[in-house]
Every structure is written in C-alpha cells, then in structure tokens.
Amino acid sequence: MPSIQHKFIAGSKLTIQLFCILFVDSGSSLAAPAACSAPAHVVQVASGVFVRPGHPAVVFEGQEIANIGFVVGDLCVAVVDTGASLAEGQALDCAIREVTDLPVCYVFNTHVHPDHMLGNSAFQRPGVEFVAHEKLPRALALRGDIYLERAAAHEGRVLDESIFVFPERTVTGIVELDIGGRVLTVRAHNTAHTDHDLSIIDKSTNTVFLGDLVFLEHLPVIDGSINGWISELDDLSGASFETVIPGHGPVSAPWPSAAGASLQYLSTLRQTVRAWIADGGDLASAQASIDQPDSGDWLLIDHYHRRNVGAAYAELEWED
C-alpha cells in the first residue's frame, strides 16, 4: 500500500471558488498571474508527486471534476492535466509555486476532454512544452467548436479558441523525459477510453497518472472503444505500480485492484449489449432497456450509462 501524505496548502475551497467566479476565462492576459492569491488544494501522493482532487460532475456542469497534478524534478516541474477552466489551471500553477520555485517545463494532456485540458492556457509561456498523444490534435480539431458551444449553453461561459492549446510534441509508443533526477515514461495507448489516451509514469516512485484509463466513483465513460479499453485495462493490470492516480475518484488507489470496478462494469456491459444485438434488438431499445449492473456504487449513472450503451452498441454491431 502506498503511504499517502496529506499536504494542505493555503487556500480554502471557498477562496478557489470565488476566484473562479471572478476570473474564470476572462482572457489569456491573466495567464501566469504575478501574484498567487488562490492556490489549488493539492495532496502529495508520493515523494514529489502532487494531485489536485477532482469531484465527479458532468463536464460543463461543474468545476474541478478531474484529478490533475504535477511532478517536481530537480530541474523543473511536469504538469499532468490542467482542469476545466483557465482559473483551474492558474490555481494549479499557484499550488506549484507554493511547493517549488522551479519552472514548469512540460504539460501533459492525458486526453482531449474539457475537464482535463481547458486549463492549458494558464501554462502557455516560454519554456513550457505541451505534450499529448499523436491523435489528440485531430480529436481537438473535431470537437473544439462543440466545446465552445457547450460552455456557452450550459454554463454561460463565453470562450474562444485561445482556450485550446495544441501539443507541440506528440507521442507515439513510449517516450522518456528527464525532469532532473527523475525520468517520466510517457505512453501513448491504443484506443481505450478515447483514441488518444496518454499515461505518465514517474519511475523514481513508480507512480502512474493513468488519466481516464481508470475510473473510480465516477461511472466510466466510453468515448473510444469498449473492446480496446477492456484489453488495455487487462494489460495494465499486469503492471506492478506502487501508486496509481485515476482520472476520477480518490487521488491514489492500489493497483491492480483499482482497475477491477471499471473492468467489471465494461465487461458486463459488453456481454449484455452483445446479447441484445444478437437478438436483433435495435439501438433505441437497448438504450431504453439495458440498466446498469447492480454491482458498483457509481456516480453519474443517469448521465453516462445510456450513452455507454449506445457507444458499446455502435461498436459491437460491427464485430461479426
């Protein structure tokens, strides 16, 4: 079991929320504020590895949804995901300053979803390199306009394309990056949660940011491939990570048991939807009739389960 050292840094949740209201997405000129008045609350999950806890909510209907964080090396800091807004990115940036004076050198985006990468522009400055899966730019190009519309429709947030920061470096396969005294293994995965999932392993502590390859508490959301995801989780289950940081749920979790809940939900769903298709049932009836499995205390079932049935159906109907 990893030892979890809770480190509370100045700034209550209320302060952060006020900050969000006042400054949320009011323009890129606010990136890299001179004074840090509202650092995010972060937790140290391993030596030099910090996580800002997320709280399950529907994208564009909440703030601080995903677990995001950073790793402090001897030379510089690597950020993993930046949150749902410029303000979240700025608060994370402030939290880094509370921990170290070292500059940020990398920002990794585990995938394209807005709760993970709309804070990117807070880190857009000289010396910071944005890194993502080779297929992330295409996914962002296909979805960017819709994300702007959703932010306006659901939150009244008026954003423009400056909120999107495309990666300067894209990853295929595995890349190792040294941040001084510690090497990060960055891996581009096959289609799973999305078609461009990226994981980051800090080799010195054997801690891994799995992004949304693994969900806890928050119902898994299929936006890539149910078959691919099950296969990727099966493979990852063979790894012996010391500490795993899931994209949603607690800031750290034991491995491989943390993969169990996501695997069980996805496997049961696949089995049920395959049977539905074999019986000639159509998509609408599958979505109306296939309930979530009894097992698991998932949050956001009402928002994402029917969607998952649809995504699974659309993929599995092409299996034979």
Added chain:
Amino acid sequence: MNVFATLFAVAGPLIMLSPEPGQATTVEEDMVWTGGLRHAYFGDRPISQSDDMIVLKAPNRADDAAIVPISITAQIPQTDEQYIQTIYLFIDKNPGPLIGKFHFTPRSGRADLAFRVRVNAYSPIRAIAETNDGSLYMSRRFIKATGGCSAPAGSDLDAAMTRLGKMKLRTNAMSPVAEPMAAQLMISHPNLSGMQMDQVTQLYAPAHFVRHVKVSFDGEEVFSAETGFGISENPSFRFYFVPEGEGELSAEVTDTNDLHFMQTLQVAPAVSQDLVQN
C-alpha cells in the same frame, strides 16, 4: 447568459396548453424553421402539423450527440392509391439542417424508417412526409443535447476508415409472402462533416460522407435516400419492403468521393434469415 434557461422559462406555462403533452413548442424554438428553412424547402405549400400521417420518435435528451437513434412510423399502409413517397428529416440547429430525404414506393409496404443522427445543439427535429398526392404532414419533436464530453464526431475515426465501405444487409424474415418485411442496411463509413484548416496544427480533412443509398428488390426500388453528414458515423437504416416471393435484395451506396459500394442478399419470405457478408 443562459439562453436556454430563458427559453424554458417561457416554455413552462405553455405546456398546459399544448395539444401534444411533452411537446410544448415556443416561437423562439422554431425561429430557424419559420425564419427561413420552411420556405427554402417548401415555399408556401401548406404543411399539416400532426402525427396523423407519420410519428417521429426521438429521445428527449441526446445521451450521445454522435449517435442519437430516431424512428419514423407511418400511420397508413403503402398502397398504389395512397402512399408516402418522401420523408424529409430536419434538425433545425445542425450545421446542415436537412439530414436526409428518404424515398418510398408502394413496394416498401410500410414507410417506416429508423436511423441515427448527430445532434449539435438543443433543437427542434422534424420529419415531414410527402404523400403521392403532394400533401405534406409534419411530426415535430425537441431534442436536448446533453452536457458532457460527447461530440458529434465519431470516437474512433481510424477504425471507421479501415472498414470503409463494408456493408451488412439483413432481414429478420419471419414474415409471410407479400407482407412487409423488416430489413436493415449498415454501412461502415466515417461520414465526416469535414474539419477546418487549423493554422496551428495544419489539420484539414475534407467532408466525406454517404450521399446516396438505393435498395431494390429484384431490380425494383423499395427504398432510397439522399443523405448528408447529419447521419451518424457508420450509417444504419432500418426499413421495410414487400417481397412477392424469393428474390434478391440489393443495396447501392455512393459517397461524396464518388466511391460506390454494393451488397446483395437472397431473400425468401417466411424463412428466417440473418446473413452477413463481406
């Protein structure tokens, strides 16, 4: 700031007065339609708004904006004397509001249709039936796009491209001779609306989608469609046709790159079939 909150605040009191429960409409909701779409496609022709001719079924909320299942059920049988010859489907707020035109003949048996659409925003969705005497009937619903991460784009573009043009044609034929038989045509195709050139990423993908579908039984057309990128990735159409006896069901598909795809299926009424080819 939230235009939809305002819109629903207006809609609230009208629900009591609506002739169709749960289908309250507001002037605001229909502005795209009344402000131009209607006249662009139908001029001043009268359109009867009722569910007497066709009934459109769509989920109140789009769980996945990329794949929203919808169906249209005809309220009359297809006969030589009276039949539905075309059904238009519009989603007012989509970039291309006319999702498709679907053509039927007396040999269709029933002008029922089910397929999946992309829904970009909160929008009215309307099916308009044109009968052989030229009359127009509209069934209207309203779809709320959900929040969340889903986008109208597909989730695994490379998988769809790898399978490009693969088709499945099937019937679940327990139906007797000369009765309408349910059929499904599935086409593996990304149905891309196209991506804009991005100055930073230099990404560009031209539109590439299925634009014409024709299904015949023994050489006689039973169903055809002119479609756009509002149809979901990997288009799937469920429809009916009347086999007078054994024969060949054939589907021809053309996309915007002028690629042609064909699939055939031998059909014998009253015999269960579920044949998958390619």
